[in-house]
Amino acid sequence: KESEGWLWNNFFVVQKDINDKHKRNQPVNDILKPDSDTYSPFTLLEYDERLHIFIANTDLDELIQSQINTMIETLGINLSWVTKKRKNHLRQIIEKVNLGGSWQQEAANNYQFFTAFEMCRKKLQTQENQ
Secondary structure (H helix, E strand, O other): OOOOOHHHHOOOOHHHHHHHHOOOOOOOOOOHHHOOOOOHHHHHEEEEOOOEEEEOOOOHEEEEEEHHHHHHHHHOOOOOOHHHHHHHHHHHHHHHHHHHOOHHHHHHHHHOOHHHHHHHHHHHHHHHHO
16 A cells, blocks of 8 residues: 555455456556445445356446446456356355255355355345245
């Protein structure tokens, strides 16, 4: 950080390869900064449960969508190895629910990919109720 890098709000868990190789010297827009007062992944993002990738919320202005999609790329959120892990994890959960398990139980047992999990759950529960 250029200034006050020692502040708690500047500490995030990072994956070294993404930080060193992917993000590197690319400009970072704070639009997806999780400690921002205005940050809400459920407002800014959508999750495609078929491809298991994040995209900008298509209800947002096109300029904001472009900024979000650029940051998804910059931050490596949809890198193939990340997507593969997320896909395998969430497919197992969705399969359990489809075989009679409950979303509530799966939420209690879930230990990773929380945002993608919640987005899948909301979308699939909405489809079930229609």
